[in-house]
Amino acid sequence: MxxxxxxxxxxxxxxxxxxxxxxxxxxxxxxxxxxxxxxxxxxxxxxxxxxxxxxxxxxxxxxxxxxxxxxxxxxxxxxxxxxxxxxxxxxxxxxxxxxxxxxxxxxxxxxxxxxxxxxxxxxxxxxxxxxxxxxxxxxxxxxxxxxxxxNTMIHLDDLDMILLEQLSQGFTKKEIRAKLKEQKITPNGESAIDKRVSKLFEDFKAKNTTHLVAIVKDLGLL
Structure with a gap:
């Protein structure tokens, strides 16, 4: 013991x-x-x-x-x-x-x-x-x-965490895509990023980016 x-x-x-x-x-x-x-x-x-x-x-x-x-x-x-x-x-x-x-x-x-x-x-x-x-x-x-x-738990991978971190710093989806391409992180296409961000909003039931960031910070994810 x-x-x-x-x-x-x-x-x-x-x-x-x-x-x-x-x-x-x-x-x-x-x-x-x-x-x-x-x-x-x-x-x-x-x-x-x-x-x-x-x-x-x-x-x-x-x-x-x-x-x-x-x-x-x-x-x-x-x-x-x-x-x-x-x-x-x-x-x-x-x-x-x-x-x-x-x-x-x-x-x-x-x-x-x-x-x-x-x-x-x-x-x-x-x-x-x-x-x-x-x-x-x-x-x-x-x-x-x-x-x-x-069954209702939200599972986040590394890309989700990167997106949340970048959104919390005020970057737009266009700016985030450019960063991902520069760092050779995939997927980094416009459609893929849009779907990922939309799913984050849906999963956390967030009304906007500010609300999403507030929720994930309250959960201790950021």
Whole structure:
């Protein structure tokens, strides 16, 4: 079982609940906690630099803002920065977020290992998730394994992400096509790009480019 765990959670009750479960139910005793992403990152760097790296990160996605200025304000930013230094660290997200598309993004883009939605059965699910991740499994939540929800999920490939990024920077479809041709990225034809962009609008139910960019940023895709 994991022997060294970092918990990033800004709510004291939830934080202590996670630590209690890890300690008393799973038998993990070397646990450090942080209520801010920056604090969690500093504790991670200190342990890593001391060659006593954490084996598992359990983090929320949303953190409350207060008077303390933070460089990292979300669990997504924390995960990205930690994985730049320690790519093999195991990551479990423990959050109220239940939108399949955002959860799927965390697995696809950040390569997290497990996800638990806060709720009535969250503690039991967290215990199962920790055990499964330790065994090398990818622990998907019900929000992704439920067939009716999985069928409505939006799957984006590299070209979709390039289009979204370029649109978010204010480039027109004509300018994007020119960039794709210059970088020899295909397909880059007018019809292909028009169809791709139209599908993005349809998939995200966006009214215009500004609305589309706002939606994907809210989902954490940009």
């Amino acid at each position: 994991f022997t060294k765990v970092l918990v990033a959670e800004d709510y004291e009750i939830a934080n202590q609940g996670i630590i209690k479960i890890l300690n008393e139910k799973i038998g993990i005793h070397d646990i450090e906690e942080a209520k801010y992403c920056d604090d969690a990152y500093l504790k991670f760097r200190k342990a890593y630099n001391s060659q006593e790296a954490f084996q598992l990160l359990i983090t929320d996605l949303s953190f409350r803002q207060d008077h303390k200025v933070q460089t990292r304000t979300s669990g997504v930013e924390l995960i990205k920065d930690i994985k730049k230094i320690q790519p093999d660290i195991k990551v479990i997200v423990y959050s109220q977020e239940n939108r399949p598309d955002k959860i799927n993004m965390l697995f696809d883009k950040l390569n997290i290992n497990g996800y638990v939605c806060k709720g009535q059965h969250a503690i039991k699910e967290l215990m199962t998730c920790v055990d499964g991740v330790y065994q090398g499994k990818t622990m998907l939540p019900a929000e992704l394994t439920n067939n009716s929800k999985a």
